[in-house]
Amino acid sequence: MLPIVHHPDYQAPLRPGHSFPMSKYGYLRDALSRRGLLVPGRYLAPAPATAAQVALAHDAGYVARVLDGRLAPEEVRRIGLPASEAVARRARLSASGTLLAAWLALEHGIAANSAGGSHHAGPDGGAGYCVFNDVAVAIRNLRAQGFAGRILVIDADVHQGDGTARIFGGDASVFCLSVHAAKNFPARKACSDLDVALPDRTGDGDYLAALGASMAQALAASAPALVFYNAGVDVWEGDRLGRLAVSMAGLRARERLVIDAVRAAGVPLVIVIGGGYDSDPMRLAERHAMVFEEAARAAA
Numbered sequence: 001m002l003p004i005v006h007h008p009d010y011q012a013p014l015r016p017g018h019s020f021p022m023s024k025y026g027y028l029r030d031a032l033s034r035r036g037l038l039v040p041g042r043y044l045a046p047a048p049a050t051a052a053q054v055a056l057a058h059d060a061g062y063v064a065r066v067l068d069g070r071l072a073p074e075e076v077r078r079i080g081l082p083a084s085e086a087v088a089r090r091a092r093l094s095a096s097g098t099l100l101a102a103w104l105a106l107e108h109g110i111a112a113n114s115a116g117g118s119h120h121a122g123p124d125g126g127a128g129y130c131v132f133n134d135v136a137v138a139i140r141n142l143r144a145q146g147f148a149g150r151i152l153v154i155d156a157d158v159h160q161g162d163g164t165a166r167i168f169g170g171d172a173s174v175f176c177l178s179v180h181a182a183k184n185f186p187a188r189k190a191c192s193d194l195d196v197a198l199p200d201r202t203g204d205g206d207y208l209a210a211l212g213a214s215m216a217q218a219l220a221a222s223a224p225a226l227v228f229y230n231a232g233v234d235v236w237e238g239d240r241l242g243r244l245a246v247s248m249a250g251l252r253a254r255e256r257l258v259i260d261a262v263r264a265a266g267v268p269l270v271i272v273i274g275g276g277y278d279s280d281p282m283r284l285a286e287r288h289a290m291v292f293e294e295a296a297r298a299a300a
């Protein structure tokens, strides 16, 4: 069975009409429950990451300002989420959830966090709905806890994984691959180990070919002992913030492509959900559920 990490507080209250689809975390839990993948009361829940744990990936002053509710207005504006205690707690839970999923992947071969993928948070602060970079916090804590193997981050969210690229820019043991829409946020891109910038309205065929080729190149170049996969569904053709034209069938094919390639390479895989934007959070949660279905199939 696929180990799934979840916490009810992944969903923090926001004012009605906020542009971030926070309720998708609750709807995703329900969608996974309906599929029998996440049994209420029996899932693995993380404890909030400590300030010291988060500060392995981010400036300690920034971490303290998040935890103490002292972020500057400019920092809050860049993040796009309120500087509330619930949002800070959610960021800590999401980071430790990805760390827990990583250890579960190392033990079981594959595991998933039902949140995470906050890839715009960089060394000095958050941005683009991302407070703490959960994958970066997980990697730095794996290191602190003794895991020395090489790591590959496959970021297929439609936005570039700029924060992750900046955090690991000087770290040769972590290879960052980002496959994203060229004209999407962030306007100023970072330099990943391998960036694939796709033109607007790229469809299934070209998208899957570009992802498959770059993933093969990244796997060969990095020879990883662990892979993180940011499975953002904002590549879908109807996404509010995406610029690509990947169909539902194309999205499912992507999840299979990534999972099967990493499994074929014999490398443990940890999945985080990444972005996805829709005025209908139930429909959005169904798209996020696909990667869990495909991971469960692979784990069986």
Ligand SMILES: [Zn+2]
Binding pocket: 157, 158, 159, 232, 234, 274, 275, 276
């Ligand atoms: Zn995104």
